[in-house]
Ligand SMILES: Nc1ncnc2c1ncn2[C@@H]1O[C@H](COP(=O)(O)OP(=O)(O)OP(=O)(O)O)[C@@H](O)[C@H]1O
């Protein structure tokens with residue numbers, strides 16, 4: 059086994075893992091706070107991709123564009139929450155699954171009308187670092203920095219600010235939080251907004267790394283499910299680690315087994331974790 | 344009711360631990376056929392937990408449960424149901440989107456006699472008549488008020504044709520009129536020969552109805568005997584004095 | 599049996615059976631193709647309704663059984679020249695067997711966890727079949743034309759597959775009704791409403807659920823076998839298409855969750871609507887958006903679905919609209 063190749067794929071996978079982790083964090087945050095599995099997650103990721111695409115076509119630097127994506131994501135999430143989720147927030151799971159699925163249909167439909175389903179890509183050139191067989195692409199490096207930055211920002215928000223603490227209180231026990239005078243509707247909407255903006259930022263970052271289409275969201279959404287379950291449903295830190303595990307797994311295993319077997323392995327592990335470690339790899343049993 | 348009552352349920356040294364909390368601490372009791380056996384104790388004493396252990400919702404941490412001579416420790420709730428045990432829930436649990444009649448039919452279908460559907464429906468109708476819910480049988484269970492839901496709990500348990508019936512605070516939340524009605528129902532059930540184990544906070548009711556009373560406090564049994572004996576027991580008075588309101592009610596009930 | 603003396607189920611069966619005769623009477627191949635698809639969706643939605651509507655378990659990835667049945671049968675027909683109806687039944691039985699073994703562990707999960715697990719199972723099988731060379735791997739399998747010779751040519755085979763699909767749809771609807779009206783069905787609904795309470799009432803949920811899952815896997819599997827027999831080609835993508843599963847769920851919700859008629863009405867309305875939107879030149883681009891908006895409106899405002907809504911509004915009709 060070529061040790062350099064192994065290191066190279068590990069670094070690659072690790073970097074990609076941070077972005078995956080960020081992507082899954084949005085899904086897991088929404089689930090943690092309101093017990094909703096957001097089937098609109100995929101289209102949100104795609105919206106992030108296309109937002110960056112449009113901005114770069116307008117001549118805005120993609121990384122600068124991410125700041126706008128944050129606002130756009132927050133706004134989109136809050137609007138979607140009030141339009142599609144709020145009315146059924148206490149209904150059985152199936153109802154919220156279908157409500158968010160209809161959001162998925164609407165968004166994918168609208169994006170298809172605007173952008174068609176042909177493949178897109180940004181042409182973004184950043185210098186890369188190279189030593190021997192190991193190459194670190196500049197775009198990946200920046201993506202990791204952004205992902206880490208956003209994660210730190212999220213955690214400071216959740217643990218340091220009053221609003222963040224309210225979000226955690228609502229996640230813990232909505233009834234009790236309401237008794238303490240927290241306006242849970244706004245907190246839920248805000249959480250949905252944050253979940254959405256995380257999905258959109260990760261989409262924006264992925265757009266700087268790969269080519270994409272309007273339909274890229276489907277696969278990424280399922281991947282987010284896997285990551286979220288790996289890290290424990292509702293646990294953002296777990297999602298980050300889950301993302302890193304999946305990133306590493308996808309790059310390292312390809313050295314040993316054909317790429318096409320990787321998803322088989324992934325999904326079997328996914329089901330097994332649900333069965334035997336439903337709180338995730340790191341969660342309490 | 345026979346006079347040479349044999350023991351129907353025995354709890355031997357049963358403890359139940361939830362993490363660091365000892366909810367039941369080496370409890371022993373035996374219930375005789377045909378009696379009404381009252382269980383009292385302050386909030387959080389472990390009464391409901393005792394029911395949950397008896398009917399298999401969770402296994403005891405240690406100790407044994409014997410029902411009609413058979414060791415039933417650790418059996419599942421549905422196994423206990425087949426053996427003739429039925430219960431009501433302290434916090435009512437109607438099958439909301441089913442009608443009242445369907446709720447009760449479930450009890451009859453899967454209870455001790457495992458009746459086929461059509462027979463079960465007949466039993467359901469009888470039982471609904473008995474507890475006074477007959478006019479509401481086509482309503483969805485979720486549409487009933489609290490008192491009616493309590494009756495529904497009772498009807499569902501009765502439809503199973505149990506040998507032993509566990510009643511968990513069936514009087515709580517009822518107004519005096521409804522309490523009187525419910526007490527009548529409980530007596531009628533006993534007169535059918537069904538043994539009753541009941542948890543109750545309403546002292547005058549327990550004291551009037553029960554043949555024997557058992558007192559739990561912090562998971563431990565502190566007294567057992569006839570209502571008269573128990574209400575004079577110093578430990579019982581002490582336990583309830585921790586809670587002045589209940590103590591007063593208790594003393595009123597005993598008087 | 600009292601259940602089968604209900605006029606309701608016979609009316610439904612006659613209506614569905616009658617509608618299925620239309621393409622044959624009018625001798626219209628395109629109508630037959632539409633109807634074939636429609637019946638398949640009715641089967642899929644009704645089966646999902648048995649596990650989801652009656653029992654309360656949202657089987658998101660139910661399409662996995664469609665794919666499994668399709669693959670098993672296709673393999674038998676292609677490699678061993680097994681007669682297609684026999685192959686379809688074997689495919690159905692095989693999928694049921696798999697459902698049984700998957701169901702034992704997976705049905706212990708509740709709510710969102712179960713829903714996610716079924717997605718995982720479907721994706722696991724899809725990616726496995728993509729790699730499984732015996733079944734053709736990523737490119738799948740296709741028939742030589744000679745396979746259809748045994749049935750008097752491809753055209754005749756299509757006709758036969760259609761008849762089989764009609765019968766399967768009627769059997770599925772009948773089964774759904776018998777379950778709903780039986781003691782077994784009552785137990786399922788008790789599990790749906792409150793699993794823990796149902797155990798105290800004497801129900802063994804694990805047994806009932808696994809049995810239900812096994813039954814609800816059979817019909818989609820046979821449908822998959824018939825579909826791919828007629829298609830002449832099977833690939834992992836179309837066989838395990840998660841999106842189709844979710845659409846079937848939507849149909850159940852649209853028509854009315856937990857009712858016998860709901861999935862039928864839902865499947866017909868959804869498919870008609872989509873057909874209309876796709877063929878209309880001005881709407882075709884927006885069809886996904888329009889369908890999404892309609893679904894959202896239904897989910898938000900008509901939670902019980904069409905049939906549920908009618909049942910709530912007109913109690914007198916309840917006895918005739920199960
Ligand atoms: N499933 C459980 N997990 C952890 N702790 C539990 C559980 N069930 C009960 N407890 C705890 O065990 C103790 C006894 O509870 P239990 O419900 O048996 O009391 P109780 O006597 O029925 O009280 P009440 O009169 O309020 O109904 C309480 O402290 C309760 O919080």
Ligand SMILES: [Mg+2]
Nearest residue numbers: 390391392433
């Ligand atoms: Mg209690």
